[in-house]
Amino acid sequence: MLTQLAIQDFAIVDRFELDLKGGMTAVTGETGAGKSILLGALGLCLGSRADAGSVRHGCQRADLTARFDITRLPDAKAWLAERELPTDECLLRRVVSANGRSKAWINGRPAAISDLKALGERLIQIHGQHAHQALMHADTHLTLLDDYAGLNHDVEALGEVFRDWQNARRQLKKRREQGSEADARRQLLHYQVEELDQLALGDDELPTLEDEQQTLAHAEEILRDTQFAADCCEDDDSGALSLLHQARSRLENLPGSDTGVLANTLTMLGDAQIQLQEAASELNHLAADTPLDPDRLAFVENRLGDIHRIARQHHIAPEELPDLHARLSEELEQLNASGGDLDALSAEVNDLHDRYRDAARTLGKARRQAATAFADEVQQQLAFLAMGKAHFEVAFEPRDTPAAEGLERVQFFIAANPGQPARPLAKVASGGELSRISLAIQVVAASHSTIPSLVFDEVDVGVSGATAEIVGQLLRRLGDNGQVMTVTHLPQVAAQAHAHLHIEKRARDNSTHTRMALLDDGGRVSELARMLGGINLSDQTLAHAREMLNASQRPAH
Template identity: 30%
Template sequence: MLTSLTIKNYALIDHLQVNFTNGLTIITGETGAGKSILLGGLSLILGKRADLSNVKNATEKCIVEATFDLANYNLKPLFKTEDLDYEPLTIIRREILPSGKSRAFINDTPVNLDSLQLLGERLLDIHSQHQTLQLTNDDFQFQVIDALASNGDILEKYASNLSTYNSLQTELKTLQSKKSEAIKEHDYNSFLLKELEDAKLVVGEMNALEEEYETLNNIEDIKEKLSNSNALMSNEEVGLMNNLTELKQQFSRLTSYGTAYQSVFERINSSLIELDDIFSEIEALRESLEADPKRLEVVNSKLQIYHNLMLKHSVSDESQLISIREELAAKINDAENLDAVIQQKESELKTINEQLNTLAITIHKNREAVIPTLIEQLEAILGTLGMPNSRFNIKLHQGQKYYLNGSDELEFLFSANKGGNFNELKKSASGGELSRIMLAIKSILSKYIQLPTIMFDEIDTGVSGEISNKMAFIMQQMSNSMQVFSITHLPQIAAKGDTHYKVFKQDVDGVTVTQMKKLNSEDRIVEIAQMLGGFKLTESAIAHAKQLLN
């Protein structure tokens, strides 16, 4: 319920702070006093877009702040979903800055307008004659029937299954599309894979083959250079080995003259050992070389395969070719297993479809069972509200398509006159009739579900005194289980309130501002007497006002 409202620097309101209680709260005031301004401020709390033209002083910030008691609402899951801190007393604040920018906060946490609207619609319902089109909306009509049918839990289960059903359908379509593409590509991918598999690719093999190719292709030149190298080392007159051996012998005679000579001698000896090893390796390399035209052809052929494949697949080494080979193998494997996966998804879809159908049938039967009760209650209430000939014909048909709230299609037909034809609400009911129908529906709903705080904005326009008494009685009944506001011009309704506020204008320092005050018992007598007979109070008006209040 709405426990307090603060408005600063909005339209004709300089600063307004009001506290509210449960029950039926009446708001009255002359036309133009500012009741619509009050509703405008509340609409900002509900997430309506801000308009800088509504700011009273454009150089200062406009603030609208409302406190709600959430004790009777199951809103913790919503707060968790929206990542908000839950507080039993929740504060919603809107600010319009002089720059024109708007900010919104829930318990001091900044939020966007979507989050504000989502919470706002659970907390406050502003209803006027201009907002009765909600009645003609299928979703709202289903909500009414489902409230009476207690379909809340089963609709949640249905919605969860429908989400799974839609996801499976999407997955199945994707798999079928993938299969169609796979069929087109299968033969080509198989050819590419066979080509790569036949090549027997090995990481690092290409470098080894290139080295072997260079050796076999230049074998005579390599042999010649190895022989020359061998000669340089082993020539009897000028060979490296003979000269180094002679050098070693010379230094062997100097070692006894000091450690410096011994060190050089050891280095010469090491060099001679290393040179002898090199000589042996050169000799081994030379002896191992043998021209092999057939092997050269094999190596060249394998290298050509590598180069052709790399060119074909636009890669630079064999490891990338191996990766492509593995990807192709996976694609072909997936394609060959798609039938099994598709069959599994089809089986899952069939199961969830059966569950959905069972839930939809249950929802349909529950709805069918309560429709006679809804019609009976609606016609009875409307009879007391001056519409004794009102008749409803609510047709429910279960189709094959799954909607968000079941598989039903609904016709909510109405006839206002005896013997008249049934037609859609928007075509057969006037604005005043729609207002009374909405009041009747909300009064019925209040017995079955926890409704948000409701504010009736002059829905009694054009209603006679006797009917207004009935409307007031219905609002009183509703206020036993919820918070109800009624903005009214009718004294019969104003007198039924538990609390009464008056909206009025006054000039302050040469500026007209809107004020709002809570009326005490004496103030209420005067206000209702003026509503009955005008500003000039008469004894009969005062007596009538007291009678209404009693």
């Protein structure tokens, strides 16, 4: 329930604070006095669009606050709890700057405008003065019926399943369109990976093969030259070792060979002899280990040829083949897995379609059951509004394609007079009839709302006389069980209210101000008299107003 509305520097209001209670509150004032300002301020607190024109001329910003008692609003409390906000009450604040930008807070925490709107839908319902115009669009009929039947949560759940189903369908279509391209890629990868599998190149195999190829290709030359070099070192007659041996023998027999230069020379010759012996031994080992294997050479050269050929096919260096093999294998594995994903996605689409169909059929059945009771209640209200001979019905027709809202469309039909066929509401010609039909529908919808705070903005337009008094009685009944605020120009409606808020425009200090005040009984009589007879109030008009107020405030029997 809305308990307080505070306005500062908004439109032509400098400062105003309104405390509200339950019941029906009438809001009246002369044309142009600013009755719409009150609802405009409330609308901004509930997430309506803001602009620079909202700010009072000459001021930097407009500051608006709406406080709600949410004791009877479990949905609102749950919404706040999900966002870890206090749930003992709800305080919405909106500040609009002179440049048109705005900021919002919920219970003191900065909030997005979309959050204000989402929470506001759980706090209060506003029935605008153009509601009868909205009823000209059949799309609003389904919403009204769902509100009446309490099916909004079911509609939201169906919408989620529908959106999941459509998303899955789009993904499946896209994947299938990409299927032929993926198949071609899969076939190419299969061939390439199989070729690399057969090659099975090891990480260090390439340099080993290249070294081996060099050795095998020059084996005869290496064997011949190493053997020749070994023979030069150790041949019995003319080899270097034999000659060194002879030289040492000659020098060792000379006088003084153990001292001086000769001794040093003999030492060096001895070292040279040892080194030649070791070199000869190494050369003999090398010659013995050098393979003469044409078959192995052919194998190595063929393998190197395969390695270089495949590397050229992929435009990479041969040593990059192992990394390429790993990448292509992973891509092929992913493509193969995607084939299974396609089957899974197709199954998901079918499952979501079945879930949507079942939920939509269940929702449609609930709507048809509620439609009968809804039509009966609207029929009763029409009779109350002097249209007892009218016939109201709710018609269903299947949609051409499934939608988030379900499988059927809903449209209100009415026959205003006996003997006439029921026609779509949009075909009703009389503005007065349309206003009463609209009011009957809104009263029925509001009476079943889980939200106890309702705002009616001149929904009584087009009615007068006894019917206007009945409209007031309808609104008062709604206020008996909750909170109703109604902007009205009819004294018969205003007289029925539990409280009366008067709005007037005054000029002061070369500027225009709007004044709002809750009226006492005397003030109410004067305002009702003004609404009945204009500015110059006669005693008769005042007496009529006093009698109207007294009669409307008596308990019903």
